[in-house]
Amino acid sequence: MTTPYKIGVIGAGNIGTAMAALLSQSSAEVWLTARGARLSQISAQGVVLDERGSEIHATPKTAPQLREPMDALFVCVKSQSLAQAIALNKAAITPETLVVPMVNGLPFWFHAQADQMNAMPLLDPDGALSGLLRPAQVLGAVLLMTVQMDAQGRATSSNTPTLSLGCVSSGADDAKIEKLVSYLDASGVRTDVTPAIREKVLVKLLANFTTNPLSALTGAMLDEIGTDPALRDIALALADEFRTWALGEGFELPTNAWLVDLLQDAGAFPTSMLQDALAGKPLELDAICRAPHALAAAKSQAMPMMARLLEALKTDQTLPLPKPQVEALIQSLHRPIPA
Ligand SMILES: NC(=O)C1=CN([C@@H]2O[C@H](COP(=O)(O)OP(=O)(O)OC[C@H]3O[C@@H](n4cnc5c(N)ncnc54)[C@H](OP(=O)(O)O)[C@@H]3O)[C@@H](O)[C@H]2O)C=CC1
Numbered sequence: 001m002t003t004p005y006k007i008g009v010i011g012a013g014n015i016g017t018a019m020a021a022l023l024s025q026s027s028a029e030v031w032l033t034a035r036g037a038r039l040s041q042i043s044a045q046g047v048v049l050d051e052r053g054s055e056i057h058a059t060p061k062t063a064p065q066l067r068e069p070m071d072a073l074f075v076c077v078k079s080q081s082l083a084q085a086i087a088l089n090k091a092a093i094t095p096e097t098l099v100v101p102m103v104n105g106l107p108f109w110f111h112a113q114a115d116q117m118n119a120m121p122l123l124d125p126d127g128a129l130s131g132l133l134r135p136a137q138v139l140g141a142v143l144l145m146t147v148q149m150d151a152q153g154r155a156t157s158s159n160t161p162t163l164s165l166g167c168v169s170s171g172a173d174d175a176k177i178e179k180l181v182s183y184l185d186a187s188g189v190r191t192d193v194t195p196a197i198r199e200k201v202l203v204k205l206l207a208n209f210t211t212n213p214l215s216a217l218t219g220a221m222l223d224e225i226g227t228d229p230a231l232r233d234i235a236l237a238l239a240d241e242f243r244t245w246a247l248g249e250g251f252e253l254p255t256n257a258w259l260v261d262l263l264q265d266a267g268a269f270p271t272s273m274l275q276d277a278l279a280g281k282p283l284e285l286d287a288i289c290r291a292p293h294a295l296a297a298a299k300s301q302a303m304p305m306m307a308r309l310l311e312a313l314k315t316d317q318t319l320p321l322p323k324p325q326v327e328a329l330i331q332s333l334h335r336p337i338p339a
Pocket residue numbers: 010011012013014015016033034035036038064076077078079081084085088102103104105143144145146147148272284
């Protein structure tokens with residue numbers, strides 16, 4: 001008997017549920033981890049993904065944590081839970097396992113080189129990620145997919161999943177990556193392997209940095225941020241700050257005209273951070289906002305607009321803010337920044 005190709009998916013939220021359902025369409029043995037009531041639910045009923053009207057039902061193997069080595073691991077938790085999730089599932093990770101963190105924001109591996117992770121403090125606070133993972137086994141990922149799960153645990157995806165993968169350092173095993181891509185292809189996940197994964201991450205992060213905290217504070221949808229002059233000015237000031245930092249890192253990012261088109265075309269879509277704010281969940285502020293802000297500060301580049309938004313997000317008020325407070329905030333964000 002041949003040994004099956006084993007893929008672990010950590011976290012049965014929006015993305016993990018969708019990935020487990022899709023990957024179960026290939027011949028891989030798929031494991032999905034969850035906790036509490038969600039673990040009981042997926043163990044009893046499997047997972048369901050509605051992909052633009054066609055339903056995928058799948059019954060991946062389920063567990064609270066993985067206890068055997070995997071060929072590949074997709075880590076589908078929020079960025080602030082990444083280190084803890086990797087540590088909890090370390091039995092699944094051998095030096096041969098490909099590990100794909102599927103999280104938004106600046107990745108912990110962004111400054112990885114050959115055999116050194118050089119992880120960023122805010123993104124790997126206790127060094128767990130650098131301690132457990134070799135740079136050559138980590139694949140950077142940019143996932144273009146919009147998934148939302150209802151109270152019954154049924155996930156709905158409104159677009160065809162598109163995934164860009166890329167090695168984060170030299171020394172990666174191309175044959176292993178090709179094999180993983182063949183399972184993704186068989187799952188209906190359109191995948192490309194790119195040498196420009198850092199640039200792709202920054203292009204997506206440009207959109208997240210400029211819209212996510214602003215939407216969480218104001219409740220604005222993407223098209224509103226792209227259309228309302230007061231909100232758009234704030235978003236474009238944030239884009240200028242982010243673009244300047246990225247240029248210092250060696251990456252030239254798309255223009256403000258590109259960003260405005262993207263926002264206007266997105267329609268009345270709530271950012272992932274606004275969705276979290278509305279659900280009372282913790283926000284991915286470290287990976288999306290604080291880490292770029294801290295890296296810029298380390299190079300003596302101020303990000304005054306982001307600093308003001310982070311200050312506004314420090315309060316323990318319910319988000320989004322009530323309308324009068326939103327108006328006051330927008331006015332204050334338009335005041336000149338003191339020298
Ligand atoms: N939703 C989307 O359309 C998109 C999301 N992303 C990004 O993908 C990442 C995941 O997002 P999303 O799926 O929406 O987030 P969710 O909050 O829906 O899912 C995260 C899941 O991880 C679970 N989890 C956390 N820690 C563990 C653990 N140690 N063991 C098992 N499960 C754990 C959570 O469980 P519990 O509920 O128990 O905490 C939750 O079910 C984020 O970085 C997001 O920004 C990227 C593109 C699109």
